[in-house]
Amino acid sequence: MPSKSLLIAFMLCISGIVFSQTEQYTIQLKNGNTVKGTLVEKIPGETITIKTAENEELKLTYEEIQKITTTEALEKAANVDHDSIQPYRYKRRGFINHTEASFILGVGSVAGTTQKNEDRGFGIRTVNGFQFSETMALGIGLGIERYIDAILIPVTVDIRATLRKGKTSPTININAGYAPNVKGFKEGGGFTINPSFGIKTYISRKTAFIFNVGYKIQQDQYTYYAGGNFINKQKGSAIFKFINFSMGFAF
Structure with a gap:
């Protein structure tokens, strides 16, 4: 028993x-x-x-x-x-890509000079990284930006925070890094930082439309010759400020 x-x-x-x-x-x-x-x-x-x-x-x-x-x-x-009864609607975790196009409009004056910033440009960039939760993602960005007299290749660290869960949410983003100039002065380009606010809305379970407005700061390093001769070589730096409008998709 x-x-x-x-x-x-x-x-x-x-x-x-x-x-x-x-x-x-x-x-x-x-x-x-x-x-x-x-x-x-x-x-x-x-x-x-x-x-x-x-x-x-x-x-x-x-x-x-x-x-x-x-x-x-x-x-x-x-x-x-x-x-x-359906599965969870939106992407929560995993590898993620952000691809976006931007219009960049110069504002204010060029720091370090008396010149008004009338520069403008267009850009495209892609960010590959990891989404740790529905509200936080971290990645590395690579882009190209065409200005009036410069072409920059920004390489940045990209942090994106989604403020609420669900289909549509406001976002806070920041990307910072270095953007060499491949046209013009040999030493052109410099550090770059672009904090932005935006909105993210899912159009399918794992694809979202994104729109952001940012305040971009871009350094431009250059070389010049002081005293009207080619002996006294000097290096200078100017800071440009822009309003950056961007839109694209997150996958």
Whole structure:
């Protein structure tokens, strides 16, 4: 009899493990989204990890969750609309690319001179990096910017913060680095920094349209000869300021 009882207990344990791995969970989040998948890990009162039909593991905190329903409970509920249950809508984590075009308009005067900044230009840049969560991404950017008398190749570190979760959100972005000038003075170009504010709206689950307005600061280093001769060679630097309008897509 004892051995039979142990066998029954063992079989019940195995069936429970198998059932927990195949049972479907439907989780309603406080932001209005719904997640559906199988249970991977559950830490009561802290987190629950679900694997979706797309084989993506989502780790959710109980603070994000409004309601948890299992397959058994759904089958018993007569008023459940199964067609309304969908995977999590938007990209949460993984490698990401931002590609955008920009119009750059000079403002103010050129720091270090009395010259008014009437420069303007167009640019295109791409950023490859990693999205750590739905609200934070970090990457490396490479671009080309064509001004009236210069062509710059900015290489930057790019940080992007999305202020809220969901389809549409305001964003805060900053990119900073170095932009050599490949046209004009040999020493042209210099450091660059461009903080910006914008908006991001998803047009599909993993693709978003982005629009930003930034305040770009660009250094331009140059060489000149003082005293009207070619002996007294000097180096100088000027700071240009721009309003930068950009739009593109995040993938």
